[in-house]
Amino acid sequence: EVQVLESGGGLVQPGGSLRLSCAASGFTFSTYAMGWVRQAPGKGLEWVSVISGSGGSTHYADSVKGRFTISRDDSKNTLYLQMNSLRVEDTAIYYCAKGLRISLYFDYWGQGTLVTVSS
Amino acid sequence: DIQMTQSPSSLSASIGDRVTITCQASQDITNYLSWYHQKPGKAPKLLIFDASNLETGVPSRFSGSGSGTDFTFTISSLQPEDIGTYYCQQYDNLPLTFGGGTKVDIK
Numbered sequence: 001e002v003q004v005l006e007s008g009g010g011l012v013q014p015g016g017s018l019r020l021s022c023a024a025s026g027f028t029f030s031t032y033a034m035g036w037v038r039q040a041p042g043k044g045l046e047w048v049s050v051i052s053g054s055g056g057s058t059h060y061a062d063s064v065k066g067r068f069t070i071s072r073d074d075s076k077n078t079l080y081l082q083m084n085s086l087r088v089e090d091t092a093i094y095y096c097a098k099g100l101r102i103s104l105y106f107d108y109w110g111q112g113t114l115v116t117v118s119s
Numbered sequence: 120d121i122q123m124t125q126s127p128s129s130l131s132a133s134i135g136d137r138v139t140i141t142c143q144a145s146q147d148i149t150n151y152l153s154w155y156h157q158k159p160g161k162a163p164k165l166l167i168f169d170a171s172n173l174e175t176g177v178p179s180r181f182s183g184s185g186s187g188t189d190f191t192f193t194i195s196s197l198q199p200e201d202i203g204t205y206y207c208q209q210y211d212n213l214p215l216t217f218g219g220g221t222k223v224d225i226k
Contacts, residue, residue: 044217045206047217105153105210107168109163
């Protein structure tokens, strides 16, 4: 059974940093793209970042480029999102999602982890 | 960036009704479109990919159609468990973009 489970969310002050983790199981992690999608309170879905299988390429939304870094450790079946210079507008539930080998839709999603940026 | 315009933004329908949601892309995305359902307080769930392919395990009352810029999502007979918000997503180009969502509830 495919599972993805996020952790690492919490309350952080503006300008602070946080690292999210996503533990995956039930599939050959290294061969699939993985992504992060966020949802601000009461709002719709916003794509954040994606990394290809084996980490060869990474892509970011303009809203987080230069501040967030996506990475993966295929030996641990774990995806990460390092978030620096956090802003109030980064407050959201962050979902980890499994992509496909080639296509970038998401067939499995975690339950989400809440990041709150507030002073 | 490709803009995805979903309509309506909300709808109320009776059990057994046929429900239709549209999604329009700002440029040709071929058939690189997926549909998701998000129940309140839960993560999104994939229903349709490549515009018209039903994800494994998804009930056959859900269907999708379209290509190019205009897409349609249909629930043939609305059930109580179908309440929530539906989103389209294009994956033809980065950045990946979602429609604004359609909130469905029971009349």
